[in-house]
Amino acid sequence: MSEWRYWLNEQRGTLMGLAIFLLMFTVYIANHPAGLTANVAQTAANKGALFAFVAMAQTLVVITSGIDLSVGMIFVLTNCLASWLVVGEPLPTALGVVAVLVAGMVCGAVNGLLVIYGRLQPIVATIATGAIYFGLALLLRPFPGGSVNEDLADALTGRLFGVIPSSLVLLTAAVLLVWLPFRRSKIGRAAFAAGSSEQAAFMSGMPIRRGKFAAYTLAGLLAAMGGLFLTFFTYTGEAAYASGSGYTLWSIAAVVLGGVSLYGGRGSAIGAIFGAFAARTTGDMLFVFDVDPLWQPLLQGVVLMIAVSIGSLALLRVRNRLDWFL
Amino acid sequence: MSETSENRISIRARLPAFLRRADPAVLTAFGCILLLLFLSSLYSSNFLSLNYLLQQLKVASFLGVVAAGMMVVILLGHIDLSVPWVMTTGAMMACAAAGFGGAGPIMAIPIGVLCGAAFGLVNGFGVAYLRIPSMIVTLASNVVAQGLMVVYTGGFSPQDSAPPAIRWLATGFVIPGLPNAIIVWAAISAIMVFLFTRTSFGRAVYGIGNSERAAYLSGVDTRRIVMIAFAISGALSAFGGVLLAGYASKAAQAMGDAYLLPAIAAVVLGGTSILGGRGSYLGTVAGVILITLLQSILSVMQMPEAGRQIVYGVVIIVMLLFYGRAPPNR
Secondary structure, eight states, rough: OOHHHHHHHHHHHHHHHHHHHHHHHHHHHHHHOOOOHHHHHHHHHHHHHHHHHHHHHHHHHHHTOOOOOTTTHHHHHHHHHHHHHHHHHHHHHHHHHHHHHHHHHHHHHHHHHHHHHHOOOOOHHHHHHHHHHHHHHHHOOSSSSSOOOOHHHHHSSEETTEEEHHHHHHHHHHHHIHHHHHSHHHHHHHHHHHOOHHHHHHHHTTOOHHOOOOOHHHHHHHHHHHHHHHHHHHBOOOHHHHHHHHHHHHHHHHHHHTOOOSSOOOOOOHHHHHHHHHHHHHHHHHHHTTOOOGHHHHHHHHHHHHHHHGGGGGGGGOGGGGGGOO | OOOHHHHHHHHHHHOHHHHHOHHHHHHEEEEEHHHHHHHHHHHHHGGGHHHHHHHHHHHHHHHHHHHHHHHHHTTTTOOOOTTTHHHHHHHHHHHHHTTTTTTTHHHHHHHHHHHHHHHHHHHHHHTTOOOOHHHHHHHHHHHHHHHHHHHHHHHHHHOOBBOOOHHHHHEEEEEEEEEHHHHHHHHHHHHHHHHHHSSSHHHHHHHHHOOOOHHHTOOHHHHHHHHHHHHHHHHHHHHHHHHHHHHHHHHOOOTTTTHHHHHHHHHTTTOOOOSSSSSOOOHHHHHHHHHHHHHHHHHTTTOOHHHHHHHHHHHHHHHHHOOOOOOOOO
């Protein structure tokens, strides 16, 4: 009888993220002049998917109670790399895609090594590696430019069978191929355990280091998928500092909206995807309500502020004041 | 094990007293500054001229003021990501206030700093009383500050050029040869050192950084202290923005973007633990000078932006691997 209550308790964050997203998306669609057409869904899915990949990457690291401030820069770096490599005939294109994904994994692995074996704090280590990745991106693309295999790009940013946005299929594939295997494996469990209590996990003989390393590496992979998708979306590579740091910061927001605990050990990449889509919809919402674009950042900030304050309602349930201090 | 620790003690015992008491991280940071100056002097002797060094200290003072605020927050074990737009807000509001005429020019600097303090109070309230993780609440207030400034400058165009008083504060000379910005930084540094070492507020900050529960149980109103600390950080960020506006002679959007990560890096390179509770102000000063010097030398050597970013990241990682590591096997 109580089986499902445990499950519900575990998924509460994800369901909350889903609820926020559904609420916002419904309001958005209800006020959209065209309603829910395949076109509207495709645009929304494409823009949301960019955020969602980066947010998933951030989730993996946050679960180990770390934080990756370089995800946005890996995203930008792989975007620049893809604008060189993912071109030409089908075979070179395929090799290019693989190379870009591997590059992302290497970036993530470097972060992991510094945090695990270098014993550096994740915040500062990833600030520094973020600078390095951005430098490499600038080396690759001092000026925006480059190109991409446009057939592949159109296929992946278009629609499947005329209805389903391909970007959603890609996201589902990322969940099925990266997140679920990780979540269900022993290593993934170790990453969760390390996030909720590293000492307890160590004492129980969990493979903490491998778990954390896998989390950082896969985060690099997911960020690279995002970078690749950005290239398909824009057809170019651009080393823009503002876009890198923007994606990093919004990925943290998306993760929190999706019910992932910043203290680690709790949350799901699926929740982060909903969080990312919800964050994205805030921007679109102002468009359908015909708000002056000048007000957009302010309203986005206020919505974000309110959304993160909701979590503090839990304080009302705290019986012992010492529980304020985690 | 006992043998090695005895060895260490005997080495330490032989050092002169001031070195024995000093934090190894601070010494390393100052050592790196000297090494950097030595290496750059091989490239060109201009790097050692008094003019160049004073110019660098002047540029460093903007980062120094921001990093001082950041350090208070990091000592608590929190972080302030709202620096970029709080800086911009401070600068823009100060310049705009000066444009109103009347008492405007006199009130310009206080108004800018107060706007920063207000944002700091919001951050502090969210962190201390609502218990939202500092990373996320400061992130949100950064977006709100950005939104306010975009609306403010877009709706009607306020004065954005810095009034003479602010310019004088950043670039003028009270003592011939010594730029005012350096004096301002020194004054703020003196206040910070006093705050950290001689007041109960400073003790409480270190205490909360080590264990907020323990501080609370010893009768410290930890929530009030945390809120004040964030207000100080906001005020100093805004003041740094005001100084920067004086130096650039105008306030511009996104002028603070380049200060967030260097401020965190400077505090951490100076040996302050990002987990809070440990660190000395002298280290932060060393970190600020080190980062400014590194950026300046790389740009004088005409290294392209890409190379500068890479060197910058590598230097931070290498230095942290020397002394910023967590103890093994918790």
